[in-house]
Amino acid sequence: MAFQPFNNLLILELGQAVAGPYIGTLLADLGAEVIHIERPGVGDLARHWIPIRADLSFYFGVVNRNKKSMTLDLKQEKGREIFFRLAEKADVIIENFVPGVVKKLGVDYEAVKKVKPDIIYCHVSGFGQDGPYRDRPAFDQLIQGEAGIISYTGTRETPCKINVPITDLLASMYGAYAVLAALLRREKTGEGMEIDISLFDCAVTMMLNLMNMAIVEGMKDEELRMGTKYFLATPYEPYPAGDGKLVNVVVATEWHWKEFCKAVGLEELLDDPRFATNQQRLKHREQLERIIIEKFREKPRDDWIEILLKAGVPCGAVNTIREVIEHPQTKHRKTVVEVDYPELGKIKLFNNPVKFSGFEVEVRRPPKLGEHTEEILEKLGYDKKEIESLREGGVI
Numbered sequence: 001m002a003f004q005p006f007n008n009l010l011i012l013e014l015g016q017a018v019a020g021p022y023i024g025t026l027l028a029d030l031g032a033e034v035i036h037i038e039r040p041g042v043g044d045l046a047r048h049w050i051p052i053r054a055d056l057s058f059y060f061g062v063v064n065r066n067k068k069s070m071t072l073d074l075k076q077e078k079g080r081e082i083f084f085r086l087a088e089k090a091d092v093i094i095e096n097f098v099p100g101v102v103k104k105l106g107v108d109y110e111a112v113k114k115v116k117p118d119i120i121y122c123h124v125s126g127f128g129q130d131g132p133y134r135d136r137p138a139f140d141q142l143i144q145g146e147a148g149i150i151s152y153t154g155t156r157e158t159p160c161k162i163n164v165p166i167t168d169l170l171a172s173m174y175g176a177y178a179v180l181a182a183l184l185r186r187e188k189t190g191e192g193m194e195i196d197i198s199l200f201d202c203a204v205t206m207m208l209n210l211m212n213m214a215i216v217e218g219m220k221d222e223e224l225r226m227g228t229k230y231f232l233a234t235p236y237e238p239y240p241a242g243d244g245k246l247v248n249v250v251v252a253t254e255w256h257w258k259e260f261c262k263a264v265g266l267e268e269l270l271d272d273p274r275f276a277t278n279q280q281r282l283k284h285r286e287q288l289e290r291i292i293i294e295k296f297r298e299k300p301r302d303d304w305i306e307i308l309l310k311a312g313v314p315c316g317a318v319n320t321i322r323e324v325i326e327h328p329q330t331k332h333r334k335t336v337v338e339v340d341y342p343e344l345g346k347i348k349l350f351n352n353p354v355k356f357s358g359f360e361v362e363v364r365r366p367p368k369l370g371e372h373t374e375e376i377l378e379k380l381g382y383d384k385k386e387i388e389s390l391r392e393g394g395v396i
Helices: 019-028 058-063 077-089 101-105 109-113 140-146 166-189 199-216 254-264 267-271 278-283 285-296 301-310 321-325 328-333 373-380 384-392
Strands: 010-014 033-038 068-071 092-095 120-125 193-198 236-240 246-250 315-317 336-341 345-350
Touching (some): 010 019, 010 077, 019 033, 019 058, 019 166, 077 373, 092 166, 140 166, 140 199, 166 193, 166 199, 236 285, 254 267, 254 285, 301 315
Parallel strands (some): 010 033, 033 068, 092 120
Antiparallel strands (some): 236 246, 246 315
16 A cells, blocks of 8 residues: 555554544544544443444444544553653644643643643643533533424424534544644644644634524524524425435425426516516425426436436435435435444445545444453553553553
8 A cells, every 4th residue: 555644653542432433544544543532441432332343333434534542541641651652752732631631640731741742732622622611511402402303303383403414524624633733834944732622613713604594684593493404595405206216306496496397397587576576486495396396206316316417406315314325416426434343244434435546545444342451552662461450450
C-alpha cells in the first residue's frame, strides 16, 4: 500500500461513544496508529449498545474501524504511569469525557505537556470546557434540542429529532479538521496546542439558513418546521408515485418549473397565475401539492425519475437503508465494505467517503476489548512478568 499521510502519527484516544472516537477513526483511516484506551473489563460504553452479536456491538464497530484497543485503569498510579509513557511518544490525545474528568485523573493537557511539550490535546464535550452549561449532560438528542434542531425538524404539529447522531458526527468532523490544523501549525512552529470542541457550538453553526429566515425574514418557528417541504421553494419535496414510493423533486429555478410542468404533462399550470412565480407557488402550495400528487399516481416512482431526469429536472428516490446498501452508487464507490470479524465472518462497515489519488483507504475491523494491550506494553518495554502483574492488579 502507498504511503499514507499519517503513517508515523501516534494518537491516544480517551474516548467513548461517538464524538471523540470518530475523530480518531477519520485519522486512523489515513494511516495514524490510534490506540483506543478503555476501562478494564467494561470498555467503551458503546460496546454495550445494540445490536450485539458475539462480543461485537455493531454500533461500536462502525465508529472504531482501523484502531487498536488497550485496557488501562487511569485511576491507578501504575495505569497513569503507562499512560504517560505512551504520551511521551504520542502526537495527539483525544478525549471526550465530561469536562474536568481528565484533570481529576491527572492526565489533562497541563500534565501531559510536562512529558510531551508539543502534544496536541483535543477535548470534545457537549457544551465545551467553559460556560454556564459546561457540566450539563450531553447526548446527541439533548444537543439537538438545545441547538434548535428539534424545533425546526418534523411537522408543524410534531417537532422531532434527526434520527442519526448528527451532532456527534459533526463535532467529530470539526475535531479532525482542528487536529489537522494543529498538526500543520506544529510543523511550522514546533508548538503543541489544546483544542476545545463543543457539540453545541458545532450544531448551532448548522442553523445558518434557519437563522436567516427567522431573524432577517421574520418567519415564525412553526412556519419553518415543514416536514419534507422547503420554506424557500416549491415543488421542492418528495411526492408519492403510483407504486407508493416517493419521488424527490427539486424545482430550484423558474426554468426547472417550466421543464417540470412539460415533462409530467401539466403544461396548463404554466398559464395559471397562482403558480406563475415561486412566490405565488409558495402562497398556493396546498393547491399545487394536490395537483401534483394526483398526477404522480399515474406512474411508478422509477418511471417518473427517468422522465424528470431526461427533462433536466433534479429529482431522485427516497431510499430505505437497505436500498442504500444495495444502491448502485454505494457499490461502485465502495461506501459500504465487508471485513472479516472473528466468530461472525463478514460484517458490513462504512468506508472513508473521501477518495485520494496515490493511496486507497484500507478498512480493518474494529478491535476486541483490550486486544492490543500486551502488544503495546511490550513496545514500551514491559516484560511478560510485569504484564501479568499489571493484569492481576486490575491495571489492564
